[in-house]
Amino acid sequence: MRAPAADKAAARDPAPPLFDKAFQRRLEELIRWRRDVRRFRPDPVAEATVAELIGIAALAPSVGNSQPWRFVTVADLGRRRRVIANFEACNKDALDDYEGEQAKLYASLKLAGLKEAPVHLAVFCDTATELGHGLGRKTMPEMLQYSVVGAITTLWLAARARGIGVGWISIVEPGEIARILDVPDAWALVAYLCVGYPEEAQLEPELQRAGWQSRVDAANFLLKR
Amino acid sequence: MRAPAADKAAARDPAPPLFDKAFQRRLEELIRWRRDVRRFRPDPVAEATVAELIGIAALAPSVGNSQPWRFVTVADLGRRRRVIANFEACNKDALDDYEGEQAKLYASLKLAGLKEAPVHLAVFCDTATELGHGLGRKTMPEMLQYSVVGAITTLWLAARARGIGVGWISIVEPGEIARILDVPDAWALVAYLCVGYPEEAQLEPELQRAGWQSRVDAANFLLKR
Numbered sequence: 001m002r003a004p005a006a007d008k009a010a011a012r013d014p015a016p017p018l019f020d021k022a023f024q025r026r027l028e029e030l031i032r033w034r035r036d037v038r039r040f041r042p043d044p045v046a047e048a049t050v051a052e053l054i055g056i057a058a059l060a061p062s063v064g065n066s067q068p069w070r071f072v073t074v075a076d077l078g079r080r081r082r083v084i085a086n087f088e089a090c091n092k093d094a095l096d097d098y099e100g101e102q103a104k105l106y107a108s109l110k111l112a113g114l115k116e117a118p119v120h121l122a123v124f125c126d127t128a129t130e131l132g133h134g135l136g137r138k139t140m141p142e143m144l145q146y147s148v149v150g151a152i153t154t155l156w157l158a159a160r161a162r163g164i165g166v167g168w169i170s171i172v173e174p175g176e177i178a179r180i181l182d183v184p185d186a187w188a189l190v191a192y193l194c195v196g197y198p199e200e201a202q203l204e205p206e207l208q209r210a211g212w213q214s215r216v217d218a219a220n221f222l223l224k225r
Numbered sequence: 226m227r228a229p230a231a232d233k234a235a236a237r238d239p240a241p242p243l244f245d246k247a248f249q250r251r252l253e254e255l256i257r258w259r260r261d262v263r264r265f266r267p268d269p270v271a272e273a274t275v276a277e278l279i280g281i282a283a284l285a286p287s288v289g290n291s292q293p294w295r296f297v298t299v300a301d302l303g304r305r306r307r308v309i310a311n312f313e314a315c316n317k318d319a320l321d322d323y324e325g326e327q328a329k330l331y332a333s334l335k336l337a338g339l340k341e342a343p344v345h346l347a348v349f350c351d352t353a354t355e356l357g358h359g360l361g362r363k364t365m366p367e368m369l370q371y372s373v374v375g376a377i378t379t380l381w382l383a384a385r386a387r388g389i390g391v392g393w394i395s396i397v398e399p400g401e402i403a404r405i406l407d408v409p410d411a412w413a414l415v416a417y418l419c420v421g422y423p424e425e426a427q428l429e430p431e432l433q434r435a436g437w438q439s440r441v442d443a444a445n446f447l448l449k450r
Contacts, residue, residue, distance in 0.1 A: 153285065163243075
């Protein structure tokens with residue numbers, strides 16, 4: 001027997017859509033052509049489009065329905081400059097970990113599009129949220145951050161479907177970015193995203209094209225128990 | 226000027242697809258109708274379909290192209306029983322954190338479909354992978370786990386497009402699941418998934434229908450800086 005609340009909801013729900021083979025193939029194409037974009041055209045992205053993408057991202061699953069995603073658009077040039085300075089310092093520090101040919105290759109990689117991207121979007125996890133009442137995160141507290149990653153992945157695909165590219169910059173200090181953006185103490189940075197129209201569409205990951213790291217067949221990553 | 230490697234890749238790439246408004250709407254419908262499923266029909270899911278979904282998941286972005294996702298299908302009934310026992314113990318322990326009406330409501334929630342789901346799929350992060358050569362995770366080592374979450378989110382959408390439901394169980398002890406499944410020490414559990422055909426399609430999250438936690442308008446989660 002269904003609970004009364006479920007009956008009420010079912011009455012409100014429209015008929016579920018059927019996704020056919022053509023859509024499944026198209027979705028796979030979208031997933032294949034999603035790239036981590038670091039080369040942007042200067043064309044602006046409409047503020048309404050960014051809001052629409054955030055609305056779609058918020059349809060992602062979250063532990064206990066806790067919706068811990070917090071989005072910050074960064075337009076202020078002073079703050080952007082400080083973010084870029086932090087990236088440059090972290091990137092220089094990372095370069096020191098490599099030697100010889102690998103160091104040369106690392107130095108040649110374009111790892112961010114912070115200067116060109118029309119939109120900077122920082123995504124935080126509100127680690128103090130009371131939404132969800134703690135459900136599902138007692139043994140795995142990291143589920144809160146994982147929920148935010150699900151929202152970012154969702155946003156990324158919705159953006160690509162609109163011809164908009166996203167690049168995820170992780171070569172920054174999360175605490176420093178939180179300070180630059182003056183967000184509440186309980187907000188932990190999950191991603192600093194560059195968003196904009198890409199210079200060109202690519203099927204192959206940029207790090208593969210550059211010879212840094214190739215794709216491995218997923219069959220190698222499957223065990224049976 | 227483009228690098229020679231990029232030119233070679235561009236020559237190999239087919240023309241990029243254009244995703245029209247109709248596809249964008251369909252994708253949003255998919256995202257809206259994706260649910261965390263805990264009520265499964267007993268019908269099996271073909272092994273080839275599971276492999277196909279894993280192949281699509283592996284197209285997700287990963288830090289430094291590190292592809293740290295490791296998938297384990299769990300068919301052995303003895304192992305499944307131990308996973309279910311761990312869930313039940315953790316769920317009982319979690320219930321003790323609630324009181325009064327909230328405790329009653331928690332106890333009434335169906336939080337897993339482990340007994341009915343035809344497919345159990347554990348997803349781990351290989352924290353010792355050398356793929357990606359550490360790129361992008363010096364200041365944010367958690368990027369490795371986040372990459373695995375991106376793959377899971379991708380798999381979830383591809384599954385829903387095929388009418389297949391996914392439920393993410395986080396009310397387990399990650400270390401105990403790793404022991405039960407006898408995986409390498411460096412593998413950290415990110416998700417234990419139930420996969421199968423859902424009893425029914427729902428637009429509204431089950432925790433919202435049950436009165437545990439409603440959705441909040443995403444506009445409340447956006448700051449400008």
